[in-house]
Amino acid sequence: MNLRALVSVTGKPGLYKLIGQNRAGFILESLDKAKIKTVVNLNTTKMATLEDITIYGEEDEIRLLDVLETIKANGGNTPDPKTASNEELRNFFREVAPGHDESRVYISDIKKIISWYNIIKEFPLFDEEAPAPIQ
Template sequence: MNLRALVSVTGKPGLFKLVGQNKTGFILETLDKQKIKSIVNLSTTKLATLEDITIYGQEEEIKLIDVFEAIKAKGDVIDIKADGTALRAFFNEVAPNHDDSRVYSSDIKKIITWYNIIKELPLFDEEAPAPLV
């Protein structure tokens, strides 16, 4: 799974593809069919690449990529409108060692929403590029 160019932007819903950089910030493109481009200012906005996001674990942090792989292997995704108990049960299957006290239902909903956004993208089936050394 190649999530290198996909980012989450603080304060903006959805996910974005990083397509470039200029003097004031990053150029992002929405992942929907409209492909709207926008510029986010580095000094006022936080970006997080999906490949760098981790989830609180009981012993060690869990990479988001590993959770996405587990959801993909499971084959079916729970509806984000399900109640908290059902969401937690689903998440226990795909991330069994997550820390229940620090991973909230809103976090689980966000992860499922992100998965639903990217599951149809070709990046989802690509291998991640080798790390730069």
């Protein structure tokens, strides 16, 4: 799976695709239907690639990439984060991220991960190989 160009921006909903860089910062395009382009300044805004995000585990951290692949492998069916109960969301997450630290992974985190999956499931990202890391 290749999630290197997809980022989450602190304080902004949704996901963004990194499309370039200029002196002011990084140029991002939203992945929603509006395809809004924006520039974020790294001195004032935090962003993280989905490939680098991890989830608190009871023993080791769990890579978001692994959770997204598990969701896809289980048929890609997710509860609706807007209407599902907290217990339904927690049970779903126990299946796709066994061993996550339930005291530090909040329902809001689970909702965000489900919404991210629902955004990216339409893209061929699951079929693309991630580029080899630069050494």
